[in-house]
Amino acid sequence: MYKIAVLGDRESVMGFKALGLDVHSAESAAEARKILHHLARDGETAIIYLTEQYAAEMPDEIAKYKEQVMPAIILIPGKAGSLGIGMENIKDSVERAVGADIL
């Protein structure tokens, strides 16, 4: 059985605790990066929901895990609202596959 982790600033991720998810809160992007690596390497976490606010600070790390089946890093809007990075990522994958954004 695998775990589902939620990573972000405390206020954004607090509510997910009620659902029984594995919640990790980070105060800074550097801390979030550390936790992300830790989660990605433990082999038990299949999905990591990461708030876009932190995702914006570490595109390299996210790109690294893109090609691996596990973990799936999925961006969610944080408390401050959506930055559009999630949508941007979808657009990127279309561009990568087709060579141009056709949608």
Next chain:
Amino acid sequence: MPSVQVNATRMELTKQKKRLATSSRGHKLLKDKRDELMKQFLDMVKENRALRKKVEEALMRAHGSFTVASALMGPEMMEQSLLYPKQSVELGMGFKNIMSVNVPMYDFHTKSADSGEVYPYGFATTSCELDDAVDALSGVFQDMLKLAQMEKACQLMAEEIEKTRRRVNALEYVVIPDCQAKIKSITMKLDENERNNTIRLMKVKDMMLAQQIEQRRQADAEAMAAYKEKHG
């Protein structure tokens, strides 16, 4: 046409012909694979976009409710309420093969089937906004899981399509033309050799004929001379 340096032998020609056949076949297969992958990928991406939009909106609504609850109850109290979850989630992961791309399939079980179990606090001291927020979050969670599955599948497929596309292009624009050029140059060389040989044989035959005619003429002349000596 790229400049090619090959041994002009029949063996090399057979080898290149075989290579061309394999490459053409591979090119056709890979092209089919790319087209099918692309078709499935585009469908999936469209769905993925719609789902992400939906999830983001729902999450923003839940965040809004949490903010209001936090304002009404105070952040400490709220954190206390959510501190110890009643519900826990287990995630199972399987794989589905889409055109040789293994994409994960998630299915999850909550420990208790009762959806009312999601509130980990007593209702007496908490605000109803918090109930709304938790409810909204648990409502969007199914979609979040589906989003995770779909987005990962899209990422993996995008990678596979990119790889396949590169292979198709390499075969189409490099390997196959190269092979054809080599075959052409070998056939031309071999034909040239063949003509060379024929010409050489014809020439040798001419020379041999000329020699024989010369010999015959000498013999005739000698015979003529002998006859004249005897009778003349």
